[in-house]
Amino acid sequence: MKWNRYTIDTTTAAVDVVSSCLGDCGIEGIEIEDNVQLSQKDIKTMFVDFIPDLPPDDGSARVSFYLDADEDNDEMLKKVKEELEDMKSFMDIGPATITISQTEDKDWINNWKQYFHPFSVGDLIIKPTWEEYTDEMKDHLVINIDPGTAFGTGSHETTQLVIRQLQKYCKKGDKVLDVGCGSGILSVVAIMLGAESALGTDLDPNAIIATKENAEVNKIENGRIEVIEGNIIDDKAVQDKAGYECYDIVCANILADVLEPLSEEITRHMKHGAIFMTSGIIDMKEEEVVNKFRENPELEILEINHNGEWVNVTARRI
Structure with a gap:
């Protein structure tokens, strides 16, 4: 099964709002990428013994979501773009450009x-x-x-x-x-x-x-x-x-x-x-x-x- 991956370029400050917007559009699963280090409280809560060596946080972040590549995603994508444009009118969410790539569903349990x-x-x-x-x-x-x-x-x-x-x-x-x-x-x-x-x-x-x-x-x-x-x-x-x-x-x-x-x-x-x-x-x-x-x-x-x-x-x- 193939999936279209849609990645939104945004800011760390706007990640929660952008994620909430995707949820309101009916998208259930998202992926967040940023360079924000875990706090000591986070580390203790998650029982993390070591943290990755990340580059300095430049305030940028990426929020990705996946849609079935075999389905017509034009309406959903149009809805997401409209929501992002609406948010731009009252807060800084970064460029909010959307990059599209494709990935295959893999057997992660056994690979x-x-x-x-x-x-x-x-x-x-x-x-x-x-x-x-x-x-x-x-x-x-x-x-x-x-x-x-x-x-x-x-x-x-x-x-x-x-x-x-x-x-x-x-x-x-x-x-x-x-x-x-x-x-x-x-x-x-x-x-x-x-x-x-x-x-x-x-x-x-x-x-x-x-x-x-x-x-x-x-x-x-x-x-x-x-x-x-x-x-x-x-x-x-x-x-x-x-x-x-x-x-x-x-x-x-x-x-x-x-x-x-x-x-x-x-x-x-x-x-x-x-x-x-x-x-x-x-x-x-x-x-x-x-x-x-x-x-x-x-x-x-x-x-x-x-x-x-x-x-x-x-x-x-x-």
């Missing part, structure tokens, strides 16, 4: 698969479910993963940091808690390394589905990996379901702004001597997270590791 290929982390090979086994995999532990629409192929630096810690600390018979489990890859790796069981938690219902499917595709027995939807930081039902002082290992590959409050809650679920391995920390937030961990008298930091601009902090419950 990314062309970039996900088997790779190794230590002696472990992570293989997408749609790839074939090769002779090179025979002497390795192979994990099959299909993240679906949940986060977690294992290829990201943050995930690899935690996988390496699991390879170092996970022992036969361990009970593992995987906070923010995503595709369930860390739970699967832990079981394959000898853990007795893993419980995953996540806010995304897609993670629940993906984790169960990845346990099944790796032929992990029913019951060894469980997963529940919810926030263990402040949801009493999730906390009770997880249980207290019963885990040998806790994994948390999530954002720094979530790890900080988690560090206050998580020790209640860990055995004394249990390992808490975290990642998802951008290097500029390393000191902040480390200091937060040190505020908990029950946590002793064992290691701080780096992979590119990402950081792993591994601690032990005293």
